[in-house]
Amino acid sequence: MSRFAKKTFFTSLALMALASELMAAPLPLPTSGSASAPKVPAVESTAPLPNWSVTRTFEQLGRPTDTLLLGINSAEQVEFTLRRDRIASDASLQLNYTPSPSLIPTLSHIRVYLNEVLMGVVPIEKEQLGRQTQQKIALDPRLVSDFNRVRLEFVGHYTDICEDPANNTLWVNISRGSSLTLQEQALSLSNDLAYFPLPFFDPRNSGKLELPIVFAADPTLGEQRAATILASYFGSQANWRGAKFPVLFDALPSVQNKEATQPSVVFATNDHRPAFMSDLEKFPAVDAPVVELIDHPDAPYSKVLLIMGRNEEDLATAAKALALGGNLLRGSRVTINKVEELQPRKPYDAPAWMRTDRPVRFAELVAYPEQLQVSGLQPRPITLDINLPPDLFVWRNQGIPLRTQYRYTAPSANDDSRLNISLNDQFITSLPLTRKDTSRLEELRLSVLSNDSANVNDKLIVPSLKIGDRNRLRFDFNFASTMGSAQRDHCQTILPANTQAVIDEDSTIDLSGYHHYLSMPDLKVFARSGFPFSRMADMSESIVVVPSKGTATQVSTLLEAVASISARSGYPAFGVRLSDDWQSASKEDADLLLLGVMAPEMRDNPDLSLLLQRQHDMLVQPYGNTAIDATNRRGPSIDGRNQPANRVEVTAQAPIAAMVGMQSPSHNQRSIVALLGNDDADYTLLRDVLTDSSKMDAVAGSVALIRSSGIYSQLVGDQYYVGNLPWYLLMWYQLSEHPVLLAILAVISVLLSAFLLWRALSWAAHRRLHKE
Template identity: 30%
Template sequence: MNRLATAAAVMGVLMSVLGGGLLAASAQQAGDKPPSSGQLPMLFSTAPPTSGAQAQQKFELPSTFPTIPSGVAIIPQPDNQGQRAPAQPAASSPAASSPAAGPQAPASPASPPPAAAPGASAGNPGGVAPAMPPAQPLAPLPTTTPLPPQDVATPIVPPTIPQASPLPATAAPQPAPAQSAPAPPVSVQAAPGRVAPAQATPAAGAAPAASVTPPPTPRVVVPPLRDLPPVQSSSTYPMFAGSADSRGQIIRLRDMGRSEGLHLEGTAAEASVSFTARQDDAFVGSRVSLIFSYSQAVARDEGELSVLLNNEPVGSVAIGKSKGPKSRTEFTFSPALLATDNRLQFRFALKGQGADACKIARDKAFWVNIEPNSFVYLSAARLPLADDLAFLPRPFVDPKDPLTLTLPFVMPASPAPEILQAAGMVAGYFGLIAQYKGATFPVVFDGLPATNAIVFVLADRYPPGVASIPGEGPRLAVITNPAQVDSKLLLVIGANAAELQTAAATLALGAQHLSGGWTAARDPLPPPRKPYDAPKWISTDHPVRLGDLVAPSSLNGRRIADSPQVSFRTAPDLFFGALSGGTLYLRLHRADDTWIDAGNSRLFVYLNQRIAGEVPLEPKLKVLSRLKEWLFPGRADDRVSQVILPGYQLFSSNRLDFVFELRASQSADCTSLEWSDRTGIDPDSLIDLTHVAHFAAFPNLALFANSGFPFSRLADLSDTAFVVSEAPSAEEVQAFLNILGKIADDTGIPATRYAIVDAAHVDTVADRNLIVVGLDSPDSLLRKWESYNSVHITSTSVSAVPQPSFFQRLFQPFDPRAPYYAGAAVELARMNLGKPYAYMSSYWSPLDANRIVVAIGGNNGQALVEMTKQWEDPDITSKIQGDFFYFTDGRGEFYTSNRRKFVGQLPIWWRIQWLAGSFGPAAFILIICAILIFAVTIQRFAAYHANKLLARRA
């Protein structure tokens, strides 16, 4: 009887646990309200429901990386050695796929008061569902129901974001014992392009899996989410916040490419932005914070602003009754909605306008602005990776990481130029992957940081705690960092300088072919590059397809008002003739949706936020097009519209915005429209920049700051030399590496053929363009060449080369890229005498009159590094002009001496146009003088003949 009673009790407990878990899953699917921020389940999941809005990845990562499963990933706890086993997927069950369930640790005595988990019931207080047998089918991930509209938006005067409460201190990392040499590489076949979800059994080459004990059934404590960190004013943020297992990051709208924010116009409008997230992050918390303002017309009526993530509703807020100039609201959403590529959507509509808003034109009196400081906050745990080169560039950098890369470089103190050349190649590789988000490379001499790092090993001089790598010759290896078990070290190894550079070049140009714990590096350098063939620069030899610049799916207009974007770069020295520019040959394709009113729908084309053209969705057919339509019915989509891209609006970095404004027919119901991705821009549309010339004036620091020009004219920098001091400091080396990372991002390829010498051997590179990097010292090359600067700074005074006189400017060629005024660098330097500063100066080389020099120096190493880090900030980059730039305390100003020389070739007719435009004032004076001389001559001639005629008559 006792045994029967015990068995019955056990069966009752199991049935109650099963019932509570299934009820939790069914309640979430039924559309109940999502849990509050304090009750949000801590899920480790990065795979949301399938969404067609995800953009195609531009950087192909190794296919051997285990993808994160579409469920719950368990982050194992460190063992007593400080080691962490690889993540294991949770048991496959409907409850495991639900945001209301997940493996939780039992409550500790120090834990906060327990909070009721979502889906908890009387029979299952913890809300934890047991693992189901493998035969049971998996339930799909639930979607998040929209939050109910709030009555009023919270006003903010002025708009601020409250400071976060101090986060708990993190425990110091436990050092690991000395590392053993990794196993030699194993020859394996290439993995297929599609990777199956990771299974419980670790893949070959991965770290050994730790046995995970199922959590007990007692009540589970779900800790509340931490407060939002404050929004920083600079473009960079602390990547990680909180404990070692949970890291927080903030992604602002300006970090998503919307530095001006979003503008929703009309009684019903939509806009969207895209952001990415690391693929090796498991998200445990997420929320979106909006700061917005609206017009007086909106304030008079009632409207609603809705937020969606990957087409799933996040929440909505009622607006129009707030009295403040700006309002702020926040929404918490399930991390299960997040993917690697995400689309954040905003919809605004006035009350009662939903059914007819798609039929009427936009009313500019109704608008809502979403501020660029609005942000998405993500809390994530980093998944560990095995020691395998096939995972490169991860974990050192993830192409989907939305924030600035900070990656330390470890090398011997007072590095020789040969070591710096190898380090520069690697910096270019990681700078290229970081892209526009920017990268900085702190330098550590003879030590190991407690983060991921790159280590340069010359002649078997390994850092303490790092075991030697077997083999001979140039090698690459990845190992666990002895100073921090959660991070990795990438070793670049060579017995001499030549082998070290070979290993660095193999990493920079062929990392996608590496595998194993270590490998030999023997890839030769590619042939030298040709002028203007940088991979990121649009060719001027032939038109370029839009489909080659962005994913074709991103060119579709999915809503009433949508704005696909196409970013592209050009050579910085392009010259366009008068009234000329590039040409956009635009092909539109339209779905056969009966509700679209093609006659009143149109597409607006913006170039760098200025309107360039307007294209109707169904343009009027010309004679030939009508004939083609008659001969080949249904081929009207091949019609091409031409949009002129004005030359004065084209820069080295450009952005095209295509704003769809679709209208529905009178019989359509705007609340139930069916959309098709076939409505959009044909990927075969072309950008034609073939009718241009290469012609520019130097010196010009703006070309260098935006594109590394003229050094990047050859993308491998084969006609460039860097000049450093004989014993460069860590700050000088970091500035040098930052420059090479930035140039690689500008061109699309790491530089491998530049030369690097110390100041004593600068004469050996006299035939190259020079970049001089260092700090001012009495015997430095910067001090010797100081007289060539247009601004001279001492400890007590600031002086500048005087501006040309009026008559000198009158006969000086006109430069359309030159600033309109002399600049304020002199005044800024005088106000900050005695403070740390850095500067950039450009002038013609004292060693060769046909070569250019850019000197990058200062009196303080931190100021020098900070200046090179700020090049990704548009506010700072816009101030880098002329031939001198002064930087101090986060501020910068330029100065131009207006003494320049033009380089390049122009066609004869364009040269005549340029000369006429350059010497306009002088030509005007000469023309007036010629007219006066001609008039005087005619008057004298007429008077002479009149007198002669009068004399004859007399």
């Protein structure tokens, strides 16, 4: 060893010894007068962090059917997410597959990738051919991040010479029952609002949001309104996932062990706060709206969000600040100085709805990058979701302009390669993909007239379509290609080209110029779009009528009902009003959402088809009990099937709830949606429906009865209309369901026109004769 090396070695030993002595010596504590003393972090507990196993099937991850991997379409990928406040300590893939019986064993196999890293190879053995097989593959948890892809690649062989990749014997079926299992571990988060909305909501979590809300006993209307605003914010963020808000009075959610990770939100004013906040030294009074993040006293890994204020207005201000100013939050405690609305909302400006005042570019409709781009000989379809206001009046319109620009890899010859366009699974047209034109522009019209479905000509007239509130526009690129020859005396194999196609982001769809007009009551538009309350995205023209002293379950129903509306509009209900006085609320020029029992003065309303009381239940039935078939119509009823014909009254003890739609007694352009129930068991049924999108899709008509067996909907009573139409369009619309009257009016119009023309000609002839 050289002299320099020896010197360096002994110097390193001396430094290590000095560091050991410093670490062993006690640190001097800062004095109370030291203003710049650094904060020493608390010592972390040596207890293990909370962890649990989560298993999701391919069906739960967005693959509702089995996946068939072929020789020319040999790859498929499944995406899954992980919350930012968790890490994966272990991961595995349970692959359920059925290989073709014609495959050559061992040579045929499946490659498994996680985030583009090969995790393993699954060989296809002889005894597996034609049989369902299960195989478990370990995944590297170090590669699991917040967004992940598992890609499966099928390598299949059926012969050892002159193999055709397009041969229909090359396949393996991947079952939708295949699953991914993650051993998730919670991270120990600091009390920092900079991560908000974590840990209360994470968009990477595909499960239903569940967030307990805590009040003092008997929460006031102002406190409920503040919680409603915050719940609507979380509802708009959760969107299709659904959201549940269990309500507790005077107590935090109980924890079964200290490793629980359930966050919660507490609303408290200086004069009305939960019992566990009675210690004013630990929770002093505030002089402004304050938001603070603390640990659960019984579970250090659970966070509690305290929303405090001097009064109810401060609570609403703090809730709005959380929804609007989340990017400004930092630290464990924030004081809200001001929340000001600079520009009021306008009707039909909900972020979840496509704009109808101008042409909309496809770039404004995409939900994720590369949504408009595909590759492969059999690429996946390109889809765009188009959500519209449910009262958009497209009756008797000449069509919806669709300006489509697309590019693609030019085929080797002019063959049968085509682009198929459909809307809501209804075929529109098919466009050829030629060899020369690799970039094309097509201007179509999505017609809403009753044209024949076979009308195809150079002007690309498309069949009649029904535009609804939820629409899916689909583009299917189908490339034809000659892969090779399987003749043994002339063996030829051609490597498939890397075929790609893209729908340009500058493509547009134009729904401007349409009027708003809709027949009501129609609970389907409430269930699917939150209409009429979502007409103003902030619900500024809506009033929620609640019981004067609501139970915890009733308050939960309130929060979840408004959150479901915001989930469909995509915007929090900043302008919602709450009232416990039916008489004053019914006189307001606003749409009413009634929660509880029907007001006594409404029980004699002829439009009321259902009444739930503790003593007995009443239901009015239409003719034939089949009036629900008129729910989706856009014109007046052509017969009296939806008129009341029978009345039934029963007495029972099992829970029952209902949704009822009717016209406001004070304003003919306003509607009432009543969520009826008598006790907590009834409200539990309502909550199960409000937080489940599949159950909400079953709600329709003017009455929806909710029982343990399911949902029964019917349409009873007279219809009314909301919105406005020009007089000429309104006249044609009203006469469209009366062809005889329309024919009589046409004959009268012709005779009157002929008479006027005859009189004009007679006058002209008489004048000419007198001049001569």
